[in-house]
Amino acid sequence: AQHAGKRVHTYLWDGVGGNMTNAKAMMAYYLPRVRTPKGSIVALDYEDGASDSVTANTNVILAQMALIKAAGYTPVLYSGKAYLNAHVDTSAIVRAYGSCLWLAEYPNYLVRTIPDYNWFPSMDGVAIFQFTSMYKAGGLDCNVDLTGITKSGYTTTSKKQAQANVKKAQAAKVVKYNQRGVFYPNRTLAVRYTDSDKVSQVATYYKGESVIYNAVIIEHDYVWAHYTRSNGLYGFIKLGVTNGPAYGKRVTGQPVSHTYYTVKSGDSWWTIAQRNGLSMTTLASQNGKTIYTTIYPGQRLVVR
Numbered sequence: 168a169q170h171a172g173k174r175v176h177t178y179l180w181d182g183v184g185g186n187m188t189n190a191k192a193m194m195a196y197y198l199p200r201v202r203t204p205k206g207s208i209v210a211l212d213y214e215d216g217a218s219d220s221v222t223a224n225t226n227v228i229l230a231q232m233a234l235i236k237a238a239g240y241t242p243v244l245y246s247g248k249a250y251l252n253a254h255v256d257t258s259a260i261v262r263a264y265g266s267c268l269w270l271a272e273y274p275n276y277l278v279r280t281i282p283d284y285n286w287f288p289s290m291d292g293v294a295i296f297q298f299t300s301m302y303k304a305g306g307l308d309c310n311v312d313l314t315g316i317t318k319s320g321y322t323t324t325s326k327k328q329a330q331a332n333v334k335k336a337q338a339a340k341v342v343k344y345n346q347r348g349v350f351y352p353n354r355t356l357a358v359r360y361t362d363s364d365k366v367s368q369v370a371t372y373y374k375g376e377s378v379i380y381n382a383v384i385i386e387h388d389y390v391w392a393h394y395t396r397s398n399g400l401y402g403f404i405k406l407g408v409t410n411g412p413a414y415g416k417r418v419t420g421q422p423v424s425h426t427y428y429t430v431k432s433g434d435s436w437w438t439i440a441q442r443n444g445l446s447m448t449t450l451a452s453q454n455g456k457t458i459y460t461t462i463y464p465g466q467r468l469v470v471r
Contacts, residue, residue, distance in 0.1 A: 176208035185223025207320030210243040217254035248288040261292030271297035426471035
């Protein structure tokens with residue numbers, strides 16, 4: 168690949184959990200075998216096998232990235248946002264290594280050739296956005312390099328341009344959801360993404376209503392608002408739909424609340440249903456999907 172003029176980097180599956188001995192042994196084995204140029208990326212894929220200790224997991228990753236940097240390469244951490252938030256102190260990673268995150272986030276496994284920024288994993292330190300694992304039928308990951316990090320060891324990009332690219336990715340998401348966010352006559356929700364659950368922060372008072380809408384959740388084809396009333400009560404209420412003939416129509420109803428389950432490696436619809444005391448049909452209906460739809464680690468399902 169290098170002979171063909173490609174920028175080549177190194178990727179390592181990192182299933183060491185929080186075990187520092189195994190983490191260092193892994194790097195001692197692999198780093199001397201790296202054949203890409205000095206400065207090129209050595210990416211750690213940390214998406215399975217995390218221990219129960221966020222501190223231990225974080226320390227392991229920091230130690231591995233320090234060894235990668237000491238060996239003369241560019242350390243990168245690959246995962247999904249939900250998995251990192253659950254198992255790693257990502258802020259400590261970003262403080263140490265800047266924009267070093269390579270995050271995968273996409274709605275399904277359909278063929279996708281352009282990024283859907285509605286699914287951009289907004290958080291500090293994102294350098295690469297993997298927007299699909301199905302760039303063409305049969306499967307092929309495809310990514311957006313926001314900072315020029317994939318030129319490491321080959322060429323570089325300016326910090327100013329890198330920051331502009333990140334801002335552009337964030338703006339693309341906000342604009343799209345502002346366009347779809349009119350759920351009240353002449354009222355447009357100003358949205359800002361905060362996590363992969365598609366929770367959009369808002370702080371809007373509606374005239375004549377003693378309710379503050381704190382967040383809007385776009386879940387499948389429906390819109391839910393998290394609210395706080397003037398008497399201190401709070402919850403969720405269904406506002407409307409995001410597409411179809413009833414797009415933008417307000418839906419009245421009683422406030423509801425949800426309990427979520429995060430899919431783990433090895434889970435199936437059956438095991439998740441059993442773990443939460445549900446039938447497969449009930450679990451599927453709560454998530455607007457048939458029981459045959461693919462689930463994947465890190466996905467959040469409604470269980471209550």
